[in-house]
Amino acid sequence: MYAPLFSKLDHLLVETRNFWQFMPFAETPAAWEADHPALYQWLMALTDDEVAYYLSDSTALSEALRTWIPQADALTALTDVPALAHIERETPRGLDTGIPGRKWSQLQAFNGVLPALSLPWLEWCAGKGFLGRVLHATHQTPVVSLEWQQALCESGDEAAKKLGLDMTFVQGDAFSPDSEQYIQPQQHAVALHACGDLHVSLLQRVAAKQGQAVSISPCCYHLIRDKAYQPLSQGAKQSALQLSKHDLRLPLQETVTAGNRVRNLRFIEVSFRLGFDSLQRAVRAQDTYMPVPNVQKALLNDGFEAFCLWAAEQKGLTLPAGIDFAHWQQQGEMRFYWVERLELLRQLFRRPLEMWLVYDRACFMEEAGYQVTVGTFCDKPITPRNLLIHAEIVSPWTPTP
Ligand SMILES: C[S@@+](CC[C@H](N)C(=O)[O-])C[C@H]1O[C@@H](n2cnc3c(N)ncnc32)[C@H](O)[C@@H]1O
Incomplete structure (x- = not known):
């Protein structure tokens, strides 16, 4: 059913x-200007307020970009x-003790869309077992909560005992x-927000053992053990798309205006x-991006020149004398403006x-023989x-005699 989609x-x-x-980061405006001149002009002409507007309205963004990307509407429609469908399931008083408000709303929303199958639960990558708590209290079937961190298992176990819930915590590696x-x-x-390979490992194991039911809410698609994405389904295995960890971060990059x-x-x-990247390209006479490690934020207060000297040292690069740092700082500021507009463009595909990953x-x-349903379990603010x-x-279905 999902293969055509x-x-x-x-x-x-x-x-x-x-x-x-x-x-x-690695793209230079000149290359885009040459390859996509009209789109480049449109992006560069956007004011910061217009960028903020398109970030807040994906339909408007899609409508604006369809001139250059005719697939925009079809992509958005998909x-x-x-x-x-949500069922309001009442929870006993005090069950939310120690659970932050937004997490509590997520748990209730997740629980509210699950079918009641009267089966025992397995909570994969459980944290403190907050979801398991809600599942047991509303369905009355036992819960096994698997979690890597011993401290979280202990804290969850203590709370479950206090609340009188039939939950067993297992410290283990998924x-x-x-x-x-x-x-x-x-x-x-079940797995609520188990990262990348962790929720994939659950699906693979449930499928291999033909477990009756599994419900997951995926997140952090880029947290994988391989260098690149390993497709799961036949369609994805045959796809021409090869996804790097950087590509897999895109679904999480919901740029909100800070x-x-x-x-x-x-x-x-x-x-x-x-600015340092433009400078190093000129110094090395090589038009390729050079990643620089994380910087202690305090160093930024010392100004652009100090940052370049630090970055050059990190990368073992010798900077020649007489560099016009003000010029390269200005280059960096221009590229920042450009990067923000490229990030806006990428939002169309987020x-x-x-x-694609969910399907x-x-x-x-x-x-693997399952009947599958995909949908949203809560609104985005939650x-x-x-x-x-x-x-x-x-x-x-077997007919009754
Ligand atoms: C994002 S948290 C989600 C926790 C919980 N499901 C929730 O929604 O509140 C992911 C959990 O996975 C656990 N985890 C990470 N690696 C794991 C592993 N290899 N095996 C089991 N649990 C793991 C982490 O310790 C963390 O508690």
């Missing part, structure tokens, strides 16, 4: 990859996913073969980095790429990672 998205993302599959023992055929496995202080700090750091997971489960994949083995 995946295939359409895949086709459009492959066709448009020149517009999103790159590192804005990100339309239904909100899952990637270890040992953890497979916790996956049972008659079970509903306050003035944060914006100024970002302007200083990013323009210094870009949700489509996330849906890859959905198709993988369908190929969490921007609001997609849920539910997969369930639905027994074939």
